[in-house]
Amino acid sequence: MTKANRALVASLELAPEQMDFVAGNAASLEEAQSDEDARPRVIMAGDRIVGFLMYDAPDDDDEARIYRFMIDRAWQGRGNGKAALREVLHEIGGLGHVRHVSICYEPQNEAARQLYRTAGFVEEGLDEDGEMIADLVLPRG
Ligand SMILES: CC(C)(COP(=O)(O)OP(=O)(O)OC[C@H]1O[C@@H](n2cnc3c(N)ncnc32)[C@H](O)[C@@H]1OP(=O)(O)O)[C@@H](O)C(=O)NCCC(=O)NCCS
Numbered sequence: 001m002t003k004a005n006r007a008l009v010a011s012l013e014l015a016p017e018q019m020d021f022v023a024g025n026a027a028s029l030e031e032a033q034s035d036e037d038a039r040p041r042v043i044m045a046g047d048r049i050v051g052f053l054m055y056d057a058p059d060d061d062d063e064a065r066i067y068r069f070m071i072d073r074a075w076q077g078r079g080n081g082k083a084a085l086r087e088v089l090h091e092i093g094g095l096g097h098v099r100h101v102s103i104c105y106e107p108q109n110e111a112a113r114q115l116y117r118t119a120g121f122v123e124e125g126l127d128e129d130g131e132m133i134a135d136l137v138l139p140r141g
Helices: 006-010 016-021 025-033 080-095 110-118
Strands: 038-045 048-056 063-071 100-105 122-126 132-137
Touching (some): 006 048, 025 038, 025 048, 025 063, 038 080, 048 080, 063 080, 080 110
Parallel strands (some): 063 100
Antiparallel strands (some): 038 048, 048 063, 122 132
């Protein structure tokens, strides 16, 4: 994220039926400014901004949490989500102190479920807000 690409990230769009699946990017960017653990990331395809994700991975915790993930509606279904997930898991693995990664999503979010399951996330059940929590143990090395 840079100051220069903020507006572009904030303008990325979801399909109307996906709006409840993730907070808006403008709100997430605002949140990131007041949370020093937040690691916001722009998802690029070549030189185009196609999505956004955010995670945290506090130094004193062996768990990282990916809590925002979206690909602009015009860029979905082309492997961008899968590639971005692979990249961010690689980045998290490279931090050195993280052993597992959690992610949560609405139980009816089939695209998210498939994407994360394919990456090796295992569903653990619903949290108190009714969201599915899934966890991935990172390979050691
Ligand atoms: C979930 C999301 C990030 C996936 O991004 P994407 O770029 O469309 O995904 P990809 O093209 O890389 O597809 C990756 C996998 O996701 C699954 N997938 C993607 N779209 C799907 C759909 N409409 N239905 C079912 N599975 C789907 C498939 O398993 C796919 O793998 P495959 O192509 O090998 O079958 C995107 O759909 C999105 O932004 N959705 C709205 C926001 C959201 O739900 N975020 C997650 C909240 S935690």
